[in-house]
Amino acid sequence: xxxxxxxxxxxxxxxxxxxxxxxxxxxxxxxxxxxxxxxxxxxxxxxxxxxxxxxxxxxxxxxxxxxxxxxxxxxxxxxxxxxxxxxxxxxxxxxxxxxxxxxxxxxxxxxxxxxxxxxxxxxxxxxxxxxxxxxxxxxxxxxxxxxxxxxxxxxxxxxxxxxxxxxxxxxxxxxxxxxxxxxxxxxxxxxxxxxxxxxxxxxxxxxxxxxxxxxxxxxxxxxxxxxxxxxxxxxxxxxxxxxxxxxxxxxxxxxxxxxxxxxxxxxxxxxxxxxxxxxxxxxxxxxxxxxxxxxxxxxxxxxxxxxxxxxxxxxxxxxxxxxxxxxxxxxxxxxxxxxxxx
Amino acid sequence: xxxxxxxxxxxxxxxxxxxxxxxxxxxxxxxxxxxxxxxxxxxxxxxxxxxxxxxxxxxxxxxxxxxxxxxxxxxxxxxxxxxxxxxxxxxxxxxxxxxxxxxxxxxxxxxxxxxxxxxxxxxxxxxxxxxxxxxxxxxxxxxxxxxxxxxxxxxxxxxxxxxxxxxxxxxxxxxxxxxxxxxxxxxxxxxxxxxxxxxxxxxxxxxxxxxxxxxxxxxxxxxxxxxxxxxxxxxxxxxxxxxxxxxxxxxxxxxxxxxxxxxxxxxxxxxxxxxxxxxxxxxxxxxxxxxxxxxxxxxxxxxxxxxxxxxxxxxxxxxxxxxxxxxxxxxxxxxxxxxxxx
DNA sequence: CTGAAAGCGCTTACAG
DNA sequence: CTGAAAGCGCTTACAG
Numbered sequence: 001x002x003x004x005x006x007x008x009x010x011x012x013x014x015x016x017x018x019x020x021x022x023x024x025x026x027x028x029x030x031x032x033x034x035x036x037x038x039x040x041x042x043x044x045x046x047x048x049x050x051x052x053x054x055x056x057x058x059x060x061x062x063x064x065x066x067x068x069x070x071x072x073x074x075x076x077x078x079x080x081x082x083x084x085x086x087x088x089x090x091x092x093x094x095x096x097x098x099x100x101x102x103x104x105x106x107x108x109x110x111x112x113x114x115x116x117x118x119x120x121x122x123x124x125x126x127x128x129x130x131x132x133x134x135x136x137x138x139x140x141x142x143x144x145x146x147x148x149x150x151x152x153x154x155x156x157x158x159x160x161x162x163x164x165x166x167x168x169x170x171x172x173x174x175x176x177x178x179x180x181x182x183x184x185x186x187x188x189x190x191x192x193x194x195x196x197x198x199x200x201x202x203x204x205x206x207x208x209x210x211x212x213x214x215x216x217x218x219x220x221x222x223x224x225x226x227x228x229x230x231x232x233x234x235x236x237x238x239x240x241x242x243x244x245x246x247x248x249x250x251x252x253x254x255x256x257x258x259x260x261x262x263x264x265x266x267x268x269x270x271x272x273x274x275x276x277x278x279x280x281x282x283x284x285x286x287x288x289x290x291x292x293x294x295x296x297x298x299x300x301x302x303x304x305x306x307x308x309x310x311x312x313x314x315x316x317x318x319x320x321x322x323x324x325x326x327x328x329x330x331x332x333x334x335x336x337x338x339x340x341x342x
Numbered sequence: 343x344x345x346x347x348x349x350x351x352x353x354x355x356x357x358x359x360x361x362x363x364x365x366x367x368x369x370x371x372x373x374x375x376x377x378x379x380x381x382x383x384x385x386x387x388x389x390x391x392x393x394x395x396x397x398x399x400x401x402x403x404x405x406x407x408x409x410x411x412x413x414x415x416x417x418x419x420x421x422x423x424x425x426x427x428x429x430x431x432x433x434x435x436x437x438x439x440x441x442x443x444x445x446x447x448x449x450x451x452x453x454x455x456x457x458x459x460x461x462x463x464x465x466x467x468x469x470x471x472x473x474x475x476x477x478x479x480x481x482x483x484x485x486x487x488x489x490x491x492x493x494x495x496x497x498x499x500x501x502x503x504x505x506x507x508x509x510x511x512x513x514x515x516x517x518x519x520x521x522x523x524x525x526x527x528x529x530x531x532x533x534x535x536x537x538x539x540x541x542x543x544x545x546x547x548x549x550x551x552x553x554x555x556x557x558x559x560x561x562x563x564x565x566x567x568x569x570x571x572x573x574x575x576x577x578x579x580x581x582x583x584x585x586x587x588x589x590x591x592x593x594x595x596x597x598x599x600x601x602x603x604x605x606x607x608x609x610x611x612x613x614x615x616x617x618x619x620x621x622x623x624x625x626x627x628x629x630x631x632x633x634x635x636x637x638x639x640x641x642x643x644x645x646x647x648x649x650x651x652x653x654x655x656x657x658x659x660x661x662x663x664x665x666x667x668x669x670x671x672x673x674x675x676x677x678x679x680x681x682x683x684x
Numbered sequence: 685c686t687g688a689a690a691g692c693g694c695t696t697a698c699a700g
Numbered sequence: 701c702t703g704a705a706a707g708c709g710c711t712t713a714c715a716g
Contacts, residue, residue: 005490007709018687023711033685050458050490054399055709058692063396065460073421074631083415086442095456097439100428114437116392118407148347148392231635263635270637289416293573293605295612295637349693360703365695375701397693400708686716695708700701 006047014043026051057119066094066316067115068124068309071101075229075260077286077305078126081154084309085124092317094121101126112141116148122316124309128155152316154308157323158200166311166324171207173301173328177255177283178211180330185339186253186281190223192237192265193257208255223251227261234264242272252280252339259284259291259300266294266335277337287331296334303328348389356385368393399461408436408658409457410466410651413443417571417602419628419647420468423496426651427466434659436463443468454483458490464658466651470497494658496650499665500542508653508666513549515643515670519597519625520553522672527681528595528623532565534579534607535599550597565593569603576606584614594622594681601626601633601642608636608677619679629673638676645670 008026012019017036024032025040032040043049057063066089070078082098089096099115115123123145127138139161145151146163157167174191181189191208200206205224212219222245227237234256242250256262262284266276274280276296284291287302308326315322350368354361359378366374367382374382385391399405408431412420424440431438441457457465465487469480481503487493488505499509516533523531533550542548547566554561564587569579576598584592598604604626608618616622618638626633626642633640650668657664 005709009709019710020687020689020712021685024686027711031685036685048486048489050455052400052461052709053459054396054405054461055692056459056711057396058394058400058694059709059711061692061711073415073425074418076416076418076421079415079418079421082440086440090442095439095441095460097437098424098428099437100432113392117395117398118437119394119396144390147390231631260631263632267635289573289602290605290632290635293609293632293636347693351693361694362696362703362705363701366702369695373701378701394693397708398695400710401693401695403695403708688715690712690714692711693708696706698703698705700703 005052006049008049008051010047011040011043011049014047015039061119063119063121064094065097065118065120066122066124066313067097067099067118067120068126068312069099069101069115070126071128073098075258075286076288077258077303080305081126081309084306085313086309087306088310088313092313094313094317096313112144116145120149122150122152124152124154124312124316126155127153127157127161150316150319152312154312154326156200156202159202164315164321164323166308166315166326167202168303168308168326168328169202170204171202171210173285174204174207174255175211175214176207176330177301178208178215181253181255181281181283181336182211182215182217184253184281184336187217187339188220188223188249188251188253189217190225190238190241190251190254192225192234192241192254193227193229193261195226204257222249227257229258229260231260231264231267234261235268236264237261238265238268239272242268253336254280254282256282256284259286259288259298262298262300262335263290263294266298277335279340281336281339283336291331292333294335299333299336300331301328302331347394348391350391350393352389353382353385353391356389357381403461405461405463406436407439407460407462408464408466408655409439409441409460409462410468410654411441411443411457412468413470415440417600417628418630419600419645422647423468423651426648427655428651429648430652430655434655436655436659438655454486458487462491464492464494466494466496466654466658468497469495469499469503492658492661494654496654496668498542498544501544506657506663506665508650508657508668509544510645510650510668510670511544512546513544513552515627516546516549516597517553517556518549518672519643520550520557523595523597523623523625523678524553524557524559526595526623526678529559529681530562530565530591530593530595531559532567532580532583532593532596534567534576534583534596535569535571535603537568546599564591569599571600571602573602573606573609576603577610578606579603580607580610581614584610592622595678596622596624598624598626601628601630601640604640604642604677605632605636608640619677621682623678623681625678633673634675636677641675641678642673643670644673 008019012022025037086096153163153165157165225237225241227233284300287300291298291300350361353364367379428438495505495507499507567579567583569575629642629644633642
């Protein structure tokens with residue numbers, strides 16, 4: 001680090017021109033003669049000058065940097081969203097910074113303040129697993145942010161939120177999954193993971209119930225177990241459910257909130273001597289890189305996370321006020337099969 | 343978004359004080375009377391004012407934002423490093439932005455320019471898998487950056503690089519792995535993944551060779567297969583190696599560059615009807631979240647990625663010019679066993 | 685094609 | 701305890 005950073009003034013005086021001219025060649029304006037352009041470029045090269053994006057940001061009122069708020073990165077699901085968003089941002093000449101969800105969802109005084117202070121050119125916020133009582137606080141944080149920069153929402157976006165968004169219709173997804181399992185003859189279908197979230201028409205629980213109803217199957221509360229989204233939690237929840245039930249009532253199929261929870265269920269089933277898929281079908285969600293390498297390979301849902309990231313950036317930059325729904329599709333692998341004859 | 347952002351001038355005039363005073367309460371200076379502090383705070387609250395970190399950055403010459411350059415996020419290994427770094431940064435009052443490795447490693451004119459332009463308060467760069475011919479270019483990019491901000495290196499840092507760093511001694515790690523497998527009676531030990539990297543004493547190939555030598559085992563070129571770090575590549579490389587060898591020469595143990603490559607090897611072995619660990623021991627690296635859920639659970643190396651991220655941030659902020667080595671340890675699971683009787 | 689000057693929104697000595 | 705003023709390093713009309 002040199003103690004004294006070189007500035008546009010240094011370059012101007014080196015090249016014998018005004019700072020306005022240096023600024024012009026920096027921004028690639030055409031209206032500069034070749035001769036002076038060369039002088040300036042030489043001076044820049046000689047001093048290894050890099051214009052300060054901070055100063056530029058202050059005077060031009062644009063930073064060419066975007067942000068994305070994600071719950072956590074340790075689930076590769078979010079890493080995929082980030083990757084998609086970052087690559088698209090890069091293509092459009094922006095950088096993408098990542099912020100943890102806790103920047104929004106704390107009970108401290110004005111949690112979004114830190115985000116609002118950096119004058120980003122736009123922000124993507126992933127809203128997910130919001131318990132009903134969090135909604136109001138989160139919404140007001142989002143309104144706050146919007147005052148300072150455009151905001152695009154991704155994740156399971158409540159329809160009542162008036163923001164441009166790329167959202168997942170988790171309800172429709174669940175409905176299809178239940179239909180798929182029912183078509184394989186399953187009647188005891190468990191659903192593991194998440195928080196109670198039946199307050200919103202796009203949430204999984206709604207689709208779970210609709211799917212059961214369509215298949216004329218009863219809703220069995222014991223088959224709906226809540227837990228957080230890790231493999232450990234999934235294993236514990238699944239084991240807990242089975243241990244509370246006489247064996248004849250054990251589910252023949254389990255839908256996991258995500259692939260991590262599904263992995264936990266699979267491990268737990270293996271410990272209990274339940275063969276997958278012969279005695280238990282398992283289906284996850286997110287289509288993580290490791291799903292094909294599990295034993296048996298895990299059936300999952302491809303939610304096209306990278307595309308979600310890409311689209312969110314495009315909406316942000318274009319300023320379109322659109323509400324889109326992310327595509328998704330069932331990826332059949334070997335973890336689901338016909339229900340065992342009872 | 344309001345078209346006209348509220349500034350410190352608005353607050354000052356609302357509260358009937360000077361902008362200097364507003365600035366003082368903003369920064370929590372003690373030398374402000376309670377009465378005026380309250381007036382200012384009220385005005386801030388009323389207008390929902392958020393100071394611009396851009397303007398603040400320009401005048402105070404510090405941005406409280408750090409950056410980290412990582413090869414890719416889709417391997418959870420890097421997500422763990424990032425998470426560790428981000429959490430520590432947050433604790434110390436900084437934000438952490440992520441930049442792709444390609445910001446450094448392109449052949450375009452001055453790839454590090456974009457990074458240098460944002461006046462970060464510090465940058466962590468993960469250097470890994472640098473083929474010999476890249477070294478010079480990367481090093482000069484790093485020198486460039488250093489001119490504008492403190493830089494801390496992580497990953498497999500060449501000892502010749504004169505930067506503060508938290509590096510992995512991959513050579514020592516490999517040596518221990520080979521020793522471990524040799525202690526289980528293995529004599530045909532393959533090593534899959536990475537690029538040729540024997541130019542540097544910390545690299546894996548060095549440790550591989552040393553380990554074999556210690557165990558008085560021959561170095562068999564056919565057992566050293568290069569590939570990139572994904573599961574698919576690992577599977578293809580492993581299959582390729584076996585198909586080039588008469589069965590009696592098939593390795594009884596394989597060391598994978600990382601867990602992804604190990605997963606590929608396991609899948610490939612399963613396809614070929616090779617039982618793990620009875621006929622083939624497999625060992626990965628990074629101890630990814632999914633390793634306990636593979637069948638059999640994968641023996642791996644815990645490289646304490648989060649701690650690496652944490653330490654790197656601490657070095658950056660403290661300004662210590664230390665070269666540290668990251669801890670690591672073997673995590674034994676079921677994928678390694680005694681060599682089969684031949 | 686080029687320069688002088690104002691302005692972006694803050695912080696920070698310097699006075700008082 | 702508070703204010704006037706200079707300055708951070710750029711961009712951008714406005715003249716010429």
